[in-house]
Every structure is written in structure tokens, then in C-alpha cells.
Amino acid sequence: MLKTLRHIASIGIVTERAPAADDALRVREALSERVRAVLGRALCIRHVDAGSCNGCELEIHAINNPIYNLEGLGIRFVASPRHADLLLVTGPVSRHMETALRRTYDAMPDPKLVVAVGDCGCTGGIFGESYATRGRVANVIPVDVAVAGCPPSPVRILQGILTAISGTSNH
Amino acid sequence: MTSRGWWNGSEAIAGAPRSRRLRVDQDEWLRAAADIAAAGGHLIAVWASPAAETALAIVMRAALFTDLGLLVLELPLPDGGSYRGLHEVFPATARMQRAAFDLVGVRSDDVDTRPWLRHAAWAATEFPLRLGSQISPLAPTGEAYEFVRVDGEGVHEIPVGPVHAGIIEPGHFRFSIVGEKVLRLEERLGYVHKGIERRFTELPALEGHRLAARVSGDSAVAFSWAYCQALEGLSGCLISQRAAMLRAICLEIERIQNHLGDLGALGNDAGFAFGLAQFSRLKEELLRTVETAFGQRYLFDTVVPGGIGADLSLQTGRALADRVRAVANSALELHDIYDEHSGVRDRFAGAGEVKPELARRLGLTGLAGRASAQPLDVRLDLPTRPYDEFTPARIVREEGDVAARVAVRFAELEESCRLVQLLIEKLADGEQRVAMAPPAAGKLGVGLIEGWRGPVLIALETGPDGSILRCHPHDPSWQNWPVLEHAIIGNIVPDFPLINKSFNLSYSGHDL
Numbered sequence: 295m296l297k298t299l300r301h302i303a304s305i306g307i308v309t310e311r312a313p314a315a316d317d318a319l320r321v322r323e324a325l326s327e328r329v330r331a332v333l334g335r336a337l338c339i340r341h342v343d344a345g346s347c348n349g350c351e352l353e354i355h356a357i358n359n360p361i362y363n364l365e366g367l368g369i370r371f372v373a374s375p376r377h378a379d380l381l382l383v384t385g386p387v388s389r390h391m392e393t394a395l396r397r398t399y400d401a402m403p404d405p406k407l408v409v410a411v412g413d414c415g416c417t418g419g420i421f422g423e424s425y426a427t428r429g430r431v432a433n434v435i436p437v438d439v440a441v442a443g444c445p446p447s448p449v450r451i452l453q454g455i456l457t458a459i460s461g462t463s464n465h
Numbered sequence: 466m467t468s469r470g471w472w473n474g475s476e477a478i479a480g481a482p483r484s485r486r487l488r489v490d491q492d493e494w495l496r497a498a499a500d501i502a503a504a505g506g507h508l509i510a511v512w513a514s515p516a517a518e519t520a521l522a523i524v525m526r527a528a529l530f531t532d533l534g535l536l537v538l539e540l541p542l543p544d545g546g547s548y549r550g551l552h553e554v555f556p557a558t559a560r561m562q563r564a565a566f567d568l569v570g571v572r573s574d575d576v577d578t579r580p581w582l583r584h585a586a587w588a589a590t591e592f593p594l595r596l597g598s599q600i601s602p603l604a605p606t607g608e609a610y611e612f613v614r615v616d617g618e619g620v621h622e623i624p625v626g627p628v629h630a631g632i633i634e635p636g637h638f639r640f641s642i643v644g645e646k647v648l649r650l651e652e653r654l655g656y657v658h659k660g661i662e663r664r665f666t667e668l669p670a671l672e673g674h675r676l677a678a679r680v681s682g683d684s685a686v687a688f689s690w691a692y693c694q695a696l697e698g699l700s701g702c703l704i705s706q707r708a709a710m711l712r713a714i715c716l717e718i719e720r721i722q723n724h725l726g727d728l729g730a731l732g733n734d735a736g737f738a739f740g741l742a743q744f745s746r747l748k749e750e751l752l753r754t755v756e757t758a759f760g761q762r763y764l765f766d767t768v769v770p771g772g773i774g775a776d777l778s779l780q781t782g783r784a785l786a787d788r789v790r791a792v793a794n795s796a797l798e799l800h801d802i803y804d805e806h807s808g809v810r811d812r813f814a815g816a817g818e819v820k821p822e823l824a825r826r827l828g829l830t831g832l833a834g835r836a837s838a839q840p841l842d843v844r845l846d847l848p849t850r851p852y853d854e855f856t857p858a859r860i861v862r863e864e865g866d867v868a869a870r871v872a873v874r875f876a877e878l879e880e881s882c883r884l885v886q887l888l889i890e891k892l893a894d895g896e897q898r899v900a901m902a903p904p905a906a907g908k909l910g911v912g913l914i915e916g917w918r919g920p921v922l923i924a925l926e927t928g929p930d931g932s933i934l935r936c937h938p939h940d941p942s943w944q945n946w947p948v949l950e951h952a953i954i955g956n957i958v959p960d961f962p963l964i965n966k967s968f969n970l971s972y973s974g975h976d977l
Contacts, residue, residue, distance in 0.1 A: 297802050298739055308746055341632045345657045347973045349682025349763060354632050355726065356752070359745035373630030388976075389586035390656045391635060393605040394627050420676055425593050425600035426586060426660030444765065445682070 309363040315460040316453045322438045337369040337459055340378035340402070344395045344434075345427060346385030349445040350412040354382065356448040357455075369455065375401040380458060382451075386414040386427040387434045399435045407458045409439045411451055416440040468504045468531040471497045475536060479698030480910040480925075483534025483847060491549055494540045498527060498554045506531045507841055508555035508828050509913070510922050510939035513565035515596045517907070517928065521545040523571045527558070528911070528922055528939075534847060535913055537924070547572040557828040557944045568594040568662065579611060582655040582976060593663050594935070615641035615649050623958065627656045634972035638961075645957040650950045657976040665936035670696060670904050670925075671770055673933060677923060678765045680938045681974030686712070686719040687916025688938060688974075689768040691923040694849065694912030696770055699904035699927060705895030708772035709850040714785075714888045715764045715773075717881040718755060720917040721792065722748060722763075724878040727969050728796075731871055732803065734963040735812035743799055747792050754788040757781060772898030777889070786889040793882035800875050813868035817952040817964030820865055829948045831919015831941045833968050836873045837865035843915035855891075857884055870967040906931045918942065918971065940974030 343351060357364045364370070372378050375398045387395055399408070410431040413419040418429030431437050441454035475485035489497055502508075509528040516522035525540040525548055542548055550573030552559040562573040563581035570592035572578070580589065587593065587600045615622075620643055627635035637653035661680055665673055677692035678685040690712055697704060704712075725748040732740020752762040758781040759767050759774075767774045777785065803809050819829060824837035834841060840861050844852040860876040862869040904910070904927050912923040919941030928934035949968055953961055 297798075297805065301743065301798065301802065302739070305743070305746070342628055343634045343657070343972075345659050345973075346634070347679040347682040348634055348971065349679065349685070349765065351632055351634065352683060352726070352763060356745070356749060358632075359749050360742050361746060361749045371632060385657065386659055388657050388659045389602055389605060390584045390658055391627065394635065394656070398628055420679055421659045421661070421664060424660040424663065425602050426658050426663075444679075445763065447762065 308360050309366055310361055312367055312456065313449050313453045315457040317457065319439045319441055319454050319457045321432070321440050322436065337380055337455070338372045338378045339369065339380045339382050339455070340372055340375045340398065341382045341384075342395055342398050344383055344385045344391045344431065345388030345421075346412065346414060350384040350415070353445045353448050353451060354384070354411065357452050362448050362452060364452065375399075376403065378402050378406070380407040380409060380455065382409050382411055382455070383431045384411045384415055386418045386421040386429050387431055388427050392428055392434055395434055407439075408435055408437045409441065409454045409458050410437045411441050411454065412446060413442055413444045416442045419444065468501045468506055468533060468536070471500065472531065472533045472536060478537065478909055478911055479905075480695040481535055481698070481847065481913040482849060484537070484911050484913070485534065486537040486539055486909065488539050488541065491540065494525070494527070494538055495549055495551070495554070497538055498529065498551045501529045501531050501536070502554050504532065507830065508551070508557055508944070509535065509920055510924070510937070510943070511551060511558045511561040511565070512924065512937040512939070513569040513571050514926060514935045514937070515569060515594065516541065517934065519543070520596060523569060525565070525571065526924065527551060528924065530841065530847070530920070535911065537909070537911065542571060545571055547574065549573065550575045555828055556826070557947060560947065561943060568592060570595060582658050584655055593660065610653055612639045612651050612653070613649070617643075619643050620648065636972050640958060642958060645959070647953050647956055647958060647961070650953045652946055652950060654946065654972060655976050657973050659977070661977040662935070662937060666933050668933060670927065670931065670933050671901065673925070673936060674768065674770060675766060677938060678768075680977070681940055681971040682763065682765070683723055683971065684719065684916040684918060684921060684940065684974065685763060685765045686715045686768055687914045687921040688923065690716060691912030691914040691921050692925065693768055693770050694914065695910035695923045695925040696904055697901070699908050699910040699925065700902045702771055702899060702901050704772050704899060705897075706851065706893040707895030708897060710855075710888050710892055711773040711777065712768055713851050713855065714885055715759070715767050716914065716916070717885045717888075718751070719764060720881045721789070721878055721885070722751060723917045724874045725751065725792070725796075727966060728799075728871065728874055728878070730966050731867070731963065732809060734966050735809045737806060737809050740799065740803065740809075743795075747795055751788055751792055754785055758785045769898065771901040772896065776897045777892065782889045782892065786886045789882045789885045793879055796875065796878050803871070810868070812960070812963060813871055814866060816867040816960050817956060817967060818864070818866040819948055819952050821863055823951060824865060824948065827948045827951065828944050830944045832873050832877065832917065833870060833945050833948070834919065835860055836862045836869035838863040841920070843913055843920045847913060849914065851888070855884060855888055857881070867963060867967040903931045916941070918969070919945070938974070938977065940971050942970040942975045945970050946975060
């Protein structure tokens, strides 16, 4: 126990400043002020891997590490779509996951946001559309913000999430 | 016959060292597999390929690891049709044979004829890997799948997935339980099937490594290296010693990254959030140094045909070695803390046990295999340059429980950190990347690399014009998923996440 405490004390707090929202990532109109007031910054996220290679999942895990410290921003991952405000989707949508993705989306209460993560989620990526995949996430459910990258860095994913819940200077 | 008997009649294939192929008939197919199994050999993969001759002709292949090297048995089936499967000799082949039917349309004599990788996205009469096949995808439906039912007083089922309650890949688990105790687990995979093998045939051979890296993102280096090894074999290309050493540095970094992530998650699953916080911090620090050195946090496009995409400078090499040394020192400290934490020890010990005899019979492989006294490590047993000179220690435990898999990870983490530092220190001069000739036409090449999970195989066949006729990537998760069903028996449901994480198998690498 003493060793554990000593370790915690010696490492200290390593969390860095969160990045700013980036309007360039937005693919749909920003949320209205009224909706944003309801959501505030206490956001609940449900993640669905709709067919990814698992590379994006590694970087989504990273935003929970003490350096990016997502929970420190009041944002957390939840186990049920019923509790979620935002759906974080990775992968080209495999045809075998299409129904599960739709059902997850339908199970979320309104208002809901969708962030597509990674080149595959944005465009279908290297896998494209085929007998087995539907390609980009927007081919299956409406997408608000798309974060490109293979995989995108944790900072970009964080920016995507923060963009989805922020207003925009243009509106 | 011994495995040597079968080896003698075989011919060499390009790519991985000591790799050979042997054309067999139905009878020899079974006998060779049985002899090699009896001599302590291992199954690496079974897959089907359309033969170039006629629209119906199929070749079944089985890659077997023998004491002499890698032997690929080839069973031609001129009219397609059916064949006698290897599931009784190597139980892990059952799912591979079911997948071979779904994709190529060739049936083994196994009584289990349920589809495996095909759910409801295309018709049972269509086979996406047949030459020239045109698939008309079907609209998604609520497909039925017959799980094995467990009857008895108080038995009930818990269906879990495909969407899981966390940041994980999708798959379905059907638990049959009494109270909290698991009587039976049945897995249903294939949800992330995205047509990787067919996609390979649409890519130029010199670009296939990019797709290989994305078969299972957490094993990008292992798959892209295995692909390049097969391709370079077919092109007669010899990479420099420097490039080989840089590839090994990348492969060991991939091992370190995954072990750091999993050791943290395992602590967390045992109720020790401190472990997750500290290991994920260590991992992030390493990722940043790796990005400075190679330009990528995860090394997706670093292994390229003919060598390596990014070279280390004296300065970035030194920074990487320093970082890895720091990681090793911190991991030692954390190992001590895990060992002394009674709660963590209690959850790890005895959970998800796979005894050595069961592991041998089912073909448990890779790091999970080594935690159950199955010593195979391709880096030692079929070393590719530079592992012939830079030899890792063989790390084996016998207990076969979560604690043993954790112990293997800690030991491998330390060993990989040592290797990376040594490789950087001794890094040879040489070309970063050499020019590649196009691959030979109508040939088979193989790549076999010990990824962090276990042996990763790429079997690459070129067509008459040197393009990709067929590329089969094989992840060791194929072998280990069925063993997880055994590991959980008799454990309680709440221990499943912990046991599952101790294996941490790939869905994408399996579903293809």
C-alpha cells in the first residue's frame, strides 16, 4: 500500500490541457443553444465498433488515460445506449454490424449526436464498400462530426467530441 | 511416418525460412496431419483457395509447424466438392473449415455445418472468394443461429453482444449459467467480417502491406512484416540487416505497447484502477517517443516492401532506447505492486485456468499458450533475421491461469525492452529500403512472424500476371478463441471480463 501511495505521489498529475473544438470536423449543423444548455458538458458516450481493425479503439482508449483525462472534462463512456448522448462509431460499417449499429442508434434518447472516427468511418477507408461492408458510417446513420486519420490521434478524437457538443461561431 | 518423412518429399517455398509445400491426396492429408501432431507439431492455419485451372477447382491448404520448419500441405480438389477435415487431429481447424465453406464453398466432413463467417449479408449459395464471383448483398435481417442449448434445473442463458459494454470489438457470447457459475460459453463471431481477403485481390501486390497492417490494428507490424516477408520471397528481394533490425525494433515495440495496455486493463478488471492509470500513462509516453522516432504512434505503415518506411537517427534512436529503459524500470516497480496487492493476486490466481494438457490438445498458441506450458515462439523456433542473432529468452509458465498470463506478459515486456535497447545499440549500417522487382507469377509465398499474440501467417499466391490471386492472413486468435470457451467453465460470470482480457483476442483479425 505504501508503495502504491508513494508511486502516486511521485508521478503527480500528468493531465494536459484539452484541445479546442474544430469546426472543420463538422459535417452537420451545430447543436442549438437550447440543446447545448441541456447537455452542458456532462456528456455520456456510447462507443460502437461497426467493423474497425481495432486501431481506432486503441486511440479511443488513450483519451481515457490520465494525460488526456476525458473524465476530467465531465465526459464519460457508458455501457448502454439508453444512457448515451453521443455515439462514437469506428470502422467501415460491416454488413454484419449494420443492424446492431442501427439498433444502438435507435435506442439512444433524443437529442443525440454521432461522431464517426477514423478514415474508415469517414469514407470507408482502405476497405471501401463491398459485399461485406457498407463503407462510411454516414451510409447507415446520420453523422454530425467526422474525424479522419488512420487512426486519428487522441487529440483529434477529443476535438471531434468537443466539436460535436460545442456551438459554432458561424451560427 | 515421422514429420521428417513428409518433409523429405516436399519442395521449398519462398518467404519464411525453412518453409516447404507438399501436394497430398485425401488419405495423406489426414495421415500427414496426424503424424505431425503425434510428433509434437502445431497447426498454424487451414484455408481454401480457388485454383487457377477451372472455375470449380479448389486447393485446401494446411500450414503445420514441425520440428524441421513450416510445412504447407496442399490438397487439390479438382471438382470443388468435399474433403475430410482435420478437426479430429487439430480441433482448432473446425471453425477454419466452416469459414472455408462460407468463403470458397468447399465442405469438410465435420458434422457442424453451421455458417461461421457468413451471417446474413449474402446467400448461402454464393462464395465471395471464388474466382470471378459476383455477390449480391442481402438486406440485413434478424438472422437465426443455432446455439447449443444447455438444459437442466436452474440453467439459464445470458446473451451478450455483438455490441459490448465498453470500448471493445463486437462479437456475441452466449453463456449458460447456474447461479453465477458458467456451465458453458459459446462464441458467435464474424460480425466485423469486412471482406479483407477479397480486397487483397483488388490491390497491387506492392501495396498489400497496407491492408495487411489493418487486418488487426493492434498487430499491424506483425501482419505487415509477414506480408512483406512473403512478397520479398516471391520477388527474390533481400532486405538489409539494418532494415531487418528496425523491423524487429518495431515488432518488439508493438509487443511492449500491447502488454502495457493489457496489464493496465487487467489491473482495472481486478478492481485496481491505479494499474490502469499508471500503465496507460507509461504507454502514452512510449507512443509519443515512437511517434517522434518513426512518425507514427502505432506503426501501421512502417514495414514496407524492401525494407522500412522510416529510419532511426542517432538522436531518435537514443531517445527511444532511453524511453524503453524508463518503461522497463517503471514496469518492474508496478510488477512489484501487483504482486503485493492481495486483492489483485486473489482475482488473478486460479481464474480462467487452461491446464497444459488441454492447451496442447486444443492447440493454444502464442503468449496464452506459453502461459500453459506450450513453448512455441517463432522468434526462437523459426527465426527470421535478425532474431537468429538477437535471441529473446523463452518465457514459459505452467499454471495456465490469469496470473500465469499476467506473469508471461510482465516477463515478455521486460525482455522486449532489453531487445529494443540492444537492437538500437548494435544497429547495423545499411540501406533503409532496397528496390523490389515484381513478384514471380503463379507462386506461393509465406510469411510467419511471432506477433505479440502469437504466430501470424500470411500466405500469398500470385496469379499468372504477378497480381494477388489469393492472400490469406491468419491471426492466432483463431486457435485461441475456442480455448477461451473452456477457460471460463466453472468460473463466475463477473470474472469473464478479466479472463477474456488476459487472452485479449482479436475479432477483426479473426473475422477478416
